[in-house]
Structures are given as structure tokens and as C-alpha cells.
Amino acid sequence: MGTIHLFRKPQRSFFGKLLREFRLVAADRRSWKILLFGVINLVCTGFLLMWCSSTNSIALTAYTYLTIFDLFSLMTCLISYWVTMRKPSPVYSFGFERLEVLAVFASTVLAQLGALFILKESAERFLEQPEIHTGRLLVGTFVALSFNLFTMLSIRNKPFAYVSEAASTSWLQEHVADLSRSLCGIIPGLSSIFLPRMNPFVLIDLAGAFALCITYMLIEINNYFAVDTASAIAIALMTFGTMYPMSVYSGKVLLQTTPPHVIGQLDKLIREVSTLDGVLEVRNEHFWTLGFGSLAGSVHVRIRRDANEQMVLAHVTNRLYTLVSTLTVQIFKDDWIRPALLSGPVAANVLNFSDHHIIPMPLLKGTDDLNPVTSTPAKPSSPPPEFSFDTPGKNVNPVILLNTQTRPYGFGLNHGHTPYSSMLNQGLGVPGIGATQGLRTGFTNIPSRYGTNNRIGQPRP
């Protein structure tokens, strides 16, 4: 998939590509271990399925599905290794991080579908209970349990570990936590194991094995074959309970939703952004998680017509970058056409224009609260509540940068730590159209001391 060039259909066959990607992953030593476990898992699952048909026990089948789920989780782990190696392709422009999420979602949903199937089967079995042979039941249980626990504890499965931490607690975990809270009241030392919550996979493995042991016991003692069906239902319900929160979590990531836990922070940032000077409103905010953890987003910011777009853009980006790593900010102004048409010819030599525009402007701010070097706070720890973009520094000499036509990428390289003040004015030259600005200053978030009225009737060449 990775080699797809822009807008060209891949020529290679599907399996060839798969093989190539597989080789890529297999080059990593860590994935050998996973592959080894995968092979063991396949063998184990095969045996278990055989024993399932020989014992005719549906509870063991339900437990075997957990082993199959382990196989999926191993695959997810491999995929997450692969994802870290891939760069974004033009077609998958966000990269392949989401593949991890999709894999988690698919495997949890598959586990739930398997549980649904078990429920259906056991509903049929309630009508006609077949005989269960206990011969391999206990053996199968312990093989599956030990294998599951071994896999779970020896392989560091990053995506599933993340999801099981981030997703809400399953009902099984809640009950265990509730029980162990009272247990830890008696023996405080246990709290490190059981509290605040146990690993859901370990929990369901143990609980399923427990149910199977009870089944074995009761069938051995009294031939209560219905226990098998009952414990199959119990295992299926536990599977539902364990998998459901995880699939909800990963499904919400796939649905491009804003994760609820960052909404508070985002709100704070957006409030900050909307108090920036020149910003009128923030709208169309879309923030969503790209993979597990990294936020992406886009936002539209409406600004005053005389505000400096690039400056606002820089500040908004700077604010939101702390939280949102893939950010796109669209700045827009109402009614921009009209003044722009007036000053249409001027736009060609904007630098001259800025020369004239800025120098006669009076120094509005008191020197005490104005940092001469930059309009941003000198120390990030003490941000002033508002910013004034249009206020120039003391040394208002506009510097004409020579390399205006170069790509902005390499720009910073030539200058190193040039004083920011010289660069600041560069941005001020851009359309400072403020002829009708006085009409629009009814907004409370514009501090009056900036005295925007002074700009009215500014000489315009």
C-alpha cells in the first residue's frame, strides 16, 4: 500500500505487496517474538477447537474464542510496528496511525460477534442439552488459560495497553474493583494488584477459567449439563462487557470525534484565542484524534478587517499547537472585497505602503507594559491577557527583507537569531485596511487603550 504514487493505481498484486510489507516488519527483531507467539497461538487454537468438538462443550468454545482474540491482538501489535515504520503516503495523507485504531476496533468487534454467536448457540442448546464429555475440558481450560496469560504478560501490546487504560471500565472490572476494595480493607497489601483496576484481559481470562472449572466440577459431580451452557453465556457476557468499552473508545476515534477528556483544555485554548486582539469569533472547530493520542484539527477564525492575518494566524497556531499537532487555521474577514478593490493597485508594492502606513502612527501603548522586542510574552510562564498585534515596537524601522520570493521553508536558516523586532514589521505591512474600522469596534474584547480610532482616516496612497 505504501508505494502508491499519487493518483496511480498500484500495479503489483495484493499478495506481493503483503509479502513485501511483511518482510519489512519481519526485519525488526521484536516482531519475531510476536510471530513466534502467533504460530504457537495457531497450534494452540487448533488443539482447542479439536477438544471443543470432542467434549462438545460450548463453554470451552467460548473460551477458545478468547484465544482467537489473542491472535487478533498479536496481529494488532504487528500492525502497530508496521505503522511506526510507515511514512504518510499521498493517498493516506494522515499516515497509517489510524490503522492501529481500526485493528483494535475490528478485533474487539469480532470478539463481540463471536460472543453473540455463542449466545445464539447456547439459546439453541437450552432447548436440547447435549451431553458433555469432560475428558479434555479441564486440560483445554488450563492450556488456554496459561497460554493467554503468558501472551498477555510477555508481549507488550502497545495499542491494546493504551485502549484498556483509556477506555472506561467494563462491568467486570467494576465488580472486581468493588469486591477488592472491601478485600483491601482487610489486607491492604493487595491494593497494588487489584486497585484501581485490573487488566481487563487478564481478568476475563481468569474469570472464564473459573467458570469452566465450576462447569467441570458440577458435570463431574452431578451431570448438570446445563451448567456448560450457563457458563458459556456467562463467558460471552463477560466478553461483551470487556470488549464493549474498548470498541466504543476506538470507534469514537474512528468517528472523528473530539475526545471528551480534552474538551476542557480545548475550551480554554479557544477562549484564549478568541480574546486575542483582532479575533472576532472562532467557528467550525473540528478537533479529532488521529491515532491513539495525537489530535488533529481545523478551525475557522473570523478577524477584524484591519487585523493582521499572518500575525493572528501565528498566534492562534501557537496557542493551539500545544494540544493539536496537525492543525489548519483558516483566517477570514467579512467584506474584504470592498477595500481590497480600492487598494487593488497598491497591493503590488506593499512594502512601500507599509512604510507610509506605520511610521506616522503614534506610539499608543505605554512603555511600561510593552516589550520592545516582541509582541509575545517574554516569558511563556506569564502570558498577558491580551495581545496587540498592530502596535509596533519602539524601533519602527521597516526592514525590507530581500528574500521575499524564496520559499518560506528555508527562511529561518539564513537569519538565525535575528532580532524579532525587525521581522515583526514585515507582517504589519500587509493590508492594513482600516477605513471603516471605527464602525466595528463595538466588541468588548478590544481594549480601548489601543485606540483604534486613531487609524481612521489614515492617509492612504
Add this chain to the structure above:
Amino acid sequence: MEEKYGGDVRAGPGGGGGGLGPVDVPSARLTKYIVLLCFTKFLKAVGLFESYDLLKAVHIVQFIFILKLGTAFFMVLFQKPFSSGKTITKHQWIKIFKHAVAGCIISLLWFFGLTLCGPLRTLLLFEHSDIVVISLLSVLFTSSGGGPAKTRGAAFFIIAVICLLLFDNDDLMAKMAEHPEGHHDSALTHMLYTAIAFLGVADHKGGVLLLVLALCCKVGFHTASRKLSIDVGGAKRLQALSHLVSVLLLCPWVIVLSVTTESKVESWFSLIMPFATVIFLVMILDFYVDSICSVKMEVSKCARYGSFPIFISALLFGNFWTHPITDQLRAMNKAAHQESTEHVLSGGVVVSAIFFILSANILSSPSKRGQKGTLIGYSPEGTPLYNFMGDAFQHSSQSIPRFIKESLKQILEESDSRQIFYFLCLNLLFTFVELFYGVLTNSLGLISDGFHMLFDCSALVMGLFAALMSRWKATRIFSYGYGRIEILSGFINGLFLIVIAFFVFMESVARLIDPPELDTHMLTPVSVGGLIVNLIGICAFSHAHSHAHGASQGSCHSSDHSHSHHMHGHSDHGHGHSHGPAGGGMNANMRGVFLHVLADTLGSIGVIVSTILIEQFGWFIADPLCSLFIAILISLSVVPLIKDACQVLLLRLPPEYEKELHIALEKIQKIEGLISYRDPHFWRHSASIVAGTIHIQVTSDVLEQRIVQQVTGILKDAGVNNLTIQVEKEAYFQHMSGLSTGFHDVLAMTKQMESMKYCKDGTYIM
């Protein structure tokens, strides 16, 4: 403090003087009441065991009549309901009459259950206090059950009942099941017996169900009679009057009964003593001690201390009950009750007794509502404030018919959900007809096929929900709207089909190895019925399908849906998609549902074909081969759906727009004043939304808004309808380098790949 913050705000446990929690009375003062309660419960168990023995000899209506008579006599004597207290109005008399009728019915159920399941099981099932049952019901039927502990308690209760139902191999039950019809003494018992026989369960299981029903009735009865007892002037007075009225009620019945049937009792005189004990222990003593204890102790504590001794003593008596009166009675009446026909202890009963004790313990413990409160802030004194009434106010309760009406209206509003809904109804109808017929004819094949249909219906239900939800308005969390749910639902449906195909495959492989003998005569009508239902579905859905697509492309889908579900034929359309968000027509949800119906149809066809082959030629191998073929067909048909859904979920560039977007980006490059662009992200969010973000670098002498307008125009033409364009000039990068500490960050930022990590390094601190 509370007044300041309104009635529903309470200070947390840290503050407020600590007077808010339940006050613990020193246990020493309560000990005598607890001992009294335990002793009474023990005696009540004795009384019930004795009344079981009595019921063998005495008819149930006569028994209840005597019981009520004795109780009424005693209570009227002690309470003096007529001479003391205010006079009772006519209205209240009517209420007391109703109370008495309900009381009679409940005690009838109770003692009938006693005759069916024996005293031990009756005690286990029926002797739960109201608080236990109420919290059980609130866990089962309301969302705010009160934490995981209560849920556990409810689960234990249910397990205990199930244990009694399924794992209780009572020897007597088998014998009682073969009782000859007409053995019953009266029309009433006969009616109850027939009702239980109609349910298709053995007698003791019917008794268990009857007792559970009676328990629920009893709790409802107690709750309902609480107000009446206050009106009348105390529960004791009400009881006395009610017993009296019920004696009068039962009187004619008993007279008719004793006239028409000859009594099995030889001398009533010898029964006076046992009746007196039963009346005293079961009715009077229990009632008085309960009322005393509930005054002196908390109700929950009362319930907890009360339930334990009664269950334990029931277990003990169940094992050792050889009271002399049993033999005496047995000698007296000649009814042939052997020793072996007693309701004995069994493993299931012991297990269920343990579960009952546990659940009574958990359910009667006071719920910790404090944990449910949400922290809303701090009081000026610094104590935390919790909001306890959140649930009650946030979830405005809607009446169920209204809710159904609303959701039906929503479902029928749009064609997609309407189609799914109608088909779901049809499918469910067919399923239930099948199930009903299966139960009627006792055919397992039909029933299991019905379950299979139900299993399939779950996919339809999901599709219906997705179709409903996709129309919800955008919220803060779902900022683009809920349209993407359809895609996710399509993906899940695809996985569902894969799972089905896998199971069919496994089954057919197993049958291929070991072909079983099939009984084909029942299969054909069922599968023909299923085929007809599914064909209707296919017709409806394919119509909707091609209709939805016809809006935008019109070429894609003709007859062969099973394989060519690919969304090809899009890219050669030029600018065909410029007409806004409604045109997009790809609906993964409907595709998933459609494929599901298709798979079912294939299944029915496979069954029919294999049936014909088996009946005509006797090829038993045809059945597994057919299912193998079907499994492969299903998985092949579902692959395109999954692939498409995956691509959308992975935010791929929409394949049907690739060419146009390529052209659009080339056009953008040619815009005057534009240097370059970076990070072009375009993806399909849902069927109707194609979103895109792009960063554009321009020379510093052009107007950003003009660029934005041009680029927007070009990309809108290419089909992107949710667009964010970031226009950057050199100045932007200078600002950014000024805002951050060094130009390294600028470098990093422009190279989007590493940007995130640099951010995390702490250079942008805020």
C-alpha cells in the same frame, strides 16, 4: 450552608457537622431486638413446615379461612379496631375490602406454592423483605441501580432462582408431575394446576415461578397499602380489619366447599393445636415482631438480620424435619404419602440458599448514594459540594408510548430507515411465526432456525440505529455530525458477515468430513418462506440502493449486486459532483444491510437446492458443498464493502475524487502569487461530507482572502465541501519563530512530520 446552594446540594462528608449520615445506634441496645427477630424468624420457619403438613390434610381454601379467622379473632381482641381510633368512612371500607381481596389472593398463591414446592423452597423464595425486592427491581428495571454491588446482589438473586429452577433434582417433583388429573380438590386448584401445566414446566418449577410472582405481588401490595394504613390509623388496625373482611369473604366459599366435597379430615378437634401454633407463629408473632423491629431498627438492618436465620433454619428443618405431628397426621388421614415423597434437600437447593443469603445481604445493605453524587464545586468554607439529584433532573422521564411514537416518526421520516424498519418488521414476524410453530409442533429445527433469524435481525437493528443516528445534529463531540456512523455500521456489518461466513465454512467443512443424515421434510417450506421474505427485502433495498446512487452517478448498479459493489465509475465524471453535499450517495450502512439480506437469500437458496439434490439423488454431500459455496460467495461479496469502509475510516483520499483533486491541486499551483502548498489532506468523512485541509504559501504581496476564495472555489468544484485553508506568508514563519524560542521549531514545524515531537519537547509552553 445548604440553603445557600439550593435543596439538592449537600455538603460532603468532610464538612457540615456530620449530622447527615445515618446515625448509628449503639449495637448493645439493639441486641435484644435482633435476638427477638431471629427467634421469631426461626419460629416462623417451624410454623411454615407445620402448615405444609397441615395442607396435606386440609383443603387450601379451608386452611386460609381458618388462618384468617384465627388471626382476625386474635387481632380484633387485641387491637380493638372498632372501639378505638377514629371512625372509618365508607370510602375507606371499600379500600379495606380491596386490601382484603388482594391479601387473600396473595396468601392463596403463597400457600399453593407451598403445596407445590414444599416449605424449604417456599421459605427461600418468599421470605424476602420488601427492601430487598425493591432494590432488586430497581436494579433490573432502572438505570440507577446503585453501583456494582447492587447489580451483583441482583445477579445472585437471579442465579439462586435459576438454581432452584434448573438444578434442583427434587425426587418428589417427578412423582408429583404424574399426578392424575382430577385428583385436585377444587376448581381453584385445578385451574392453577392447568395454568402451570400450560406453561410446560414441571409442578415444582411452576411453584417456583408462582412464588416469585407472589413475592412481587406481596411487595407491591405492601407498598400500596402503606397509605391506606396511615389513613385508617396504623398498620395493625388495618391488618385486623382486613383479616376480618377476608374471613367474611372466604366464608361463603368455604361453606359451599364443605357442603359439596367430603372432607379428608376425620376429626377437626385434633387439628386445633397445630392450627393454633401456625396461626400464632406464622401470622401473629411474625407481624408484631416485625413491626416492633422496624420501629426500633433501620429497615435495612432489620431485613438483613431477619433473612439470615430464616434461611438457615429452613435448611436445617429441610434436613431434619421429623416432627411428631407429621406422623400423627399421616396416621390420621389415609392419604398415601410415603417417606420418599418428601421435598428433600438437594445440592441445587443448598447452592441457591447460599446465593439467596448473599443476595439478601447485599441488596438490603444501604446504598451508598454519596458515591453517585457529582462534585460541583467548593463552598466558601472549603468543603466539597456534591450534587445528588443529577439523574432525576437530567433525564427527563418520557412516557413509553410517547417515546415509541416519537422514534417511529423519526424512523418513518426517511427512506433508508423506513425500508430497514419495514423489512425488520417482516423478518421479525416471520421469525416469530417460525418460533411459535416450532414450539407448537415441538420441532427443534424450526426453533433453531428461528434463533438464527433473530441473530440476523441484530444486524438489521444495528443498521436501523445507524440510519437513525446519522441524522442527528452535530454536537460538540461529533463536530462533523453523526454521518460517519453509517460507515462504521457498514464496517461492523461487513465483519458480521465475515463471521457468519466463517462459521458456515467451519460447519460445512466439518460436515464434509462426516456428512450427517438429514431430515429434509421440514426444511423446504421454511426455506421457501425465508426466501420469499428475503427476496422482498432485496427488491426493496436494491430499489433504494439504485435510487440513492442514481442521484449522483446513475450508472453503477444494475442487477448484479453481489460482486460489483465497487464504487467505480466515479472518476470519469469530471465535475459532476459540484452540486453540493446532497449528491454523494454512498451509503455503507445500506450496503451492509443489503449484503446481509443477500447472504440470507443465498442461504435459503442453498438449502432449497441441497434439499432437492438430496431428495432426488440422495447426495448427502450436496448440503456441505452448498454451504461451502455460500460461505465463499458471502465473503467475496463482502470484501469490497469492508475495503471501502476501511479506506474511509483510515481517511484515505476518496478514490472517486482522486483525479479531480489532482487536477484541482494542479490548478491551485497555477494561482498567481502562490508559492507552494503543503499538507493537502482530503478525506471522506461521511456519505455527504468530503473534508479537506490544506496549507498554502503565498508571496507576501497578495491578499490572503482572495487566495482563500480562489482555492475554495477550485476545491469545491472538485467535490470537497468542508474545507479549511491556511494561507501562510513569510511573515507567518517569522512570527512563529519569534513566538517560539528558536528557529529550530520553525524548521520542525514546516516539516510536518516531526512537528509533534518538537512540540512535546516543551518549547511551546502554554
